[in-house]
Amino acid sequence: MTCPVTGAATGAAVPLSGPRFATEPAQLYREMRRDHGSVAPVLLDGGVPAWLVLGYRELHQVTGDPMLFSRDSELWNQWPNIPADWPLLPMIGHKQPSILYTVGERHTRRAAMIAHALEAVDPFELKAYAEQFADELIDTFCGKGVTDIIADYAMLLPVRVLARIYGFADEQGPGLVTAMNDMIDGRERALAGQQHLASSMFALLADKHVRPGQDVASYMLETQLAEDGSGFTDEEIAQDLMVMMAAGHQPTADWIGNSLRLMLTDDRFAASLFGGRHSVAEAMNEVLWEDTPTQTVAGRWASRDTQLGGRRINSGDLLLLGLGAANADPQVRTDGSALTGGNSAHFAFGHGEHRCPFPAQEVAEVIARTGIEVLLDRLPDLDLAVPATDLTRRPSPWLRGLTDLPVRFTPTPTSAFGDSR
CATH class of the missing domain: 3.30.43.20 (Uridine Diphospho-n-acetylenolpyruvylglucosamine Reductase; domain 2)
Known part of the structure; x- marks a missing residue:
């Protein structure tokens, strides 16, 4: 045959x-x-x-x-x-209907709209948001002395930051986290997660038409209006926002998890656990070559x-x-x-006209690096709670990430969202 x-x-x-x-x-x-x-x-x-x-x-x-x-x-x-x-x-x-399958001149214009919206994000504000949400998450487990970095941190952080820069209210963040992770889970909850994400995006755009702000959704709508009737529909923009959130969440979560695994199992990166920032960047770069999330x-x-x-x-x-x-x-x-x-x-980010837009790469890097740095600042004696050989990964040919990353550390008090660092 x-x-x-x-x-x-x-x-x-x-x-x-x-x-x-x-x-x-x-x-x-x-x-x-x-x-x-x-x-x-x-x-x-x-x-x-x-x-x-x-x-x-x-x-x-x-x-x-x-x-x-x-x-x-x-x-x-x-x-x-x-x-x-x-x-x-x-x-x-x-x-x-998303940008992933748009071709030709319309794809070029659509990619430019996304790049414009992401470039408008203030990098200092982005880092501050990442620090804030990182601190909030760490405060939920820092007094316990043990946690699972994947479930309790990496899989929660990126979508919270993305939701903030897209224009969602912070109280909507936990629901979006649940929806995104249900979609990734791929079982009976996946459809409900997808429906929640879609309805949230359409509601966000409806709100931004009335009350635009300094956020990604509003910037994309500005481009839509500037096209004098030949621009993109709300459905197209909502689809692109959903693609951007999915593409920005799981790979960034895996970038955090894979980088921390490398730093906790490879002696070359031991200095990072004591504040060596250069080693954090090196570990993240090595992951993109050797252990790329996508x-x-x-x-x-x-x-x-x-x-x-x-x-x-x-x-x-x-x-x-x-x-x-x-x-x-x-x-x-x-x-x-x-x-x-x-x-x-x-x-790691693709190549050619359909690669991950450069501003999106920068957003992912800020979230991942800030997430790692804040964690190591707050829990400087972080160590694996199981042998490295016991760590497991999702059996997927598409995305490479850990199913869990159990760690132990000296219990520490909560912070006032950064005041203790």
């Missing part, structure tokens, strides 16, 4: 699932590169075929040529074989027959962007120097 897209034996394709994506992804990517080269045939849920781009140069080529490798999911040649209840439809759907992105679709990495790619084939695999490509990682000097040539 052959794959209807690749023409290769389906037995040769690698299922994009299983525990190895959590336990040993680097080894798995090496085996795939050895067996298939820089572009490997894979099978998604239900045996749906696709290509996983493993090579750094090949990924650069795909993301740098939006005409040949389009973001338009309508091109997919597998739509006739996709059932209505396919679990990946929320990720790869028909005619999705491992695989779907996707791109070939607009015509072509060749990539020695493979024949047919028109309408789906290509998955192997960001984590490309970062580890031995063709560009011959001496490990990529990790030094703050080298940012990694694919």
